[in-house]
Amino acid sequence: MEEYLQGKNKAEEDLDSLKTDYKKLRLSMRIAELGKNLKQWR
Structure with missing residues (x-):
């Protein structure tokens, strides 16, 4: 029982x-996705 x-x-x-x-x-x-989205807006 102890092992179990x-x-x-x-x-x-x-x-x-x-x-x-x-x-x-x-x-x-999520952070990587956010970073990609920020680059798209620049």
């Missing part, structure tokens, strides 16, 4: 890490 709980904890940590990475990726994509 540790595995679940690891999976939850991995999921949190993926969520964080996804948020950073989405943010950088």
Whole structure:
């Protein structure tokens, strides 16, 4: 049972890490898109 709980904890940590990475990726994509749009207006 102890090993199962540790595995679940690891999976939850991995999921949190993926969520964080996804948020950073989405943010950088939005910033890049904003930069492209600003260049078009110049």
